[in-house]
Amino acid sequence: MMRKYIHSIVDCVTVAFLLWLTVTDVEVRWTESNVVLGWSVLGLLVVAVVLHLLTGGNRLRWSWVDILVAMWMIYVVGRVWMGGEYACGTEFLKMMEMGLLYVTLRRIFAWSKLSPVYLIGGLMLCGVYEATLGVWQLVSGASRHSQYLMTGNFQNPGPYSAYLMMAAVIGWGWTQELTEGRLRTAVWCMTAFVLLLLPATWSRAALVAVGIIALWLYRQKYWAYRWAVWIGVMVLATGFYFAKQGSADGRMLTWTASLTAWWHKLWLGVGMGGFRAACADGIAELYREHPTSGLFTSGGVTDFAFNDLLNVLVEQGLVGAVLCAATSIFVLIKLYKQSLPLFYGLLSLFIFSMFSYPFELLPYQIILVLLSAFAASHVDMDKENTHRKLGRVMLLLVLVPIAFFVAKEIQRRHETDKEVKMFSGMHHEAFINDYYELMPMEMDNASFLFDFGKTLREAKRYNDSNAVLRQGIQVSNDPMFWVLTGNNYRNMQCYQEAEEAYQKAFAIMPNRLYPLYQLMGLYEETGNVEAWQRTAKEIIMLQPKIKSPATEAMADSARRKFEHSNHNIK
Secondary structure, three states: OHHHHHHHHHHHHHHHHHHHHOOOOOOOOOOHHHHHHHHHHHHHHHHHHHHHHOOOOEEEOOOHHHHHHHHHHHHHHHHHHHOOOOOOHHHHHHHHHHHHHHHHHHHHHHHHOOOHHHHHHHHHHHHHHHHHHHHHHHHHOOOOOOOOOOOOOOOOHHHHHHHHHHHHHHHHHHHHHOOOOHHHHHHHHHHHHHHHHHHHHOOHHHHHHHHHHHHHHOHHHOHHHHHHHHHHHHHHHHHHHHHOHHHHHHHHHHHHHHHHHHHHHOOOOOOOOOHHHHHHHHHHHHHHHOOOOHHHHHOOOOOOOOOHHHHHHHHHHHHHHHHHHHHHHHHHHHHHHHOHHHHHHHHHHHHHHOOOOHHHOHHHHHHHHHHHHHHHHOOOEEEOOHHHHHHHHHHHHHHHHHHHHHHHHHHHHHHHHHHHHHOOOOOOHHHHHHHHHHHHHOOOOHHHHHHHHHHHHHOOOHHHHHHHHHHHHHOOOOOHHHHHHHHHHHHOOOHHHHHHHHHHHHHHOOOOOHHHHHHHHHHHHHOOHHHHHHHHHHHHHOOOOOOOHHHHHHHHHHHHHHHHOOOOOO
């Protein structure tokens, strides 16, 4: 009996701690929460070893979820080891952190058969907290992004809406199971509060996911109202598209370019950390084949695929995508049998991830691992002999030094990121040695590499600058890396290389004037009159994605030069 209470206490404390981490401030790279989680996984592994010794010889059976997770993690490690095409330290460490967390939770949850009520209630309370924080931000104007009134603990309303969506559908599903009473009324009130706030995020993906879950919950009434449902779906789909047409077209371009790049690396993908470079290459290939496509007007610099499964497909190939999809399906099947509210919550996140990037962020990574470990833990345990028991203890102990290395490396990289932010944007050559010292930890940080390349350029170290910028090109689809590379070649009078760099910059972002403007200047400098006149006309005719005084000045300059050369634009 005492063991049961100990296991229950450990479960509750673990779940509460992990859910607390999901409502802390979110960053794209590293946060304090990553560091805390890394060291906590190490501590939880030790707890798992102790609890394993107290189980009285019970052997844990593997589930299909365990097998698929193990296969996927082994594949990822092998893919990184044999590949290494791109710097992927941040992505790989985060995945290892989540893998270790899964193993730890799987071991801890197995003893007590954790009740789903703890997870349902915890996620609901976290959702209400995020919604309350959003209301406070609306009133006070203190969101985490200057352009948005409400972001919660996230940097923009997109991923924030996913938390509200998940909490809402979990609550909605929970009310279907509860009988009349105060608890059901309280859950309805919390669900309504979160749902009322959701439209304020302007997230189409979240509303689509909620709509799909609602149709499933009330599927028995679907046939009677099917025509109204389909008319409503078509009207809403049209409205959602035209409400943010530029955003929708931009995502369509990203998806098409990503699939184009993946097609060249069908089975194993381009490599971990290579999505951004692959997307840029895909856009350039599409531009060569279809230069007049209207999708290019909506393209922009992006760090994400806006489809998490597509990101896996591009980087890990068909093998990784199949393992990812199979794991997700088996987790959903397990949750469907054990807890419908949690099934609805995770399904809504998967739907949302088809149009966004929730699983690139720590809160949703933790939630995914938490629910996966819970789903896999409801299997029978039977007796095992002493030798097998010691073998499993040794396996857990082997993971302890791995967890220590991962936690230590995450802490180092987090501290390095804080140092980088201290002199971000400072391009004085006095910082060059500092940049070189920090570079090994920042090889996948595009912002750092761009600042470093620019600093070396201003110090007239053009070759060194290009070496750093080439690394940046591998981890970013920002055309400015190519523009800066072209400027360096131009200063070294390597005009052919400069021309190729400017052309590449425009090909990966055909709605930008600046690469063409620099190319026009290059042709003018080298006396290639026909080429600079042709480029000037392209600048005048081009409609940039974002108009600004700078774009107008470039267009006016090109127009004056073109008119001065006595050419008329028809």
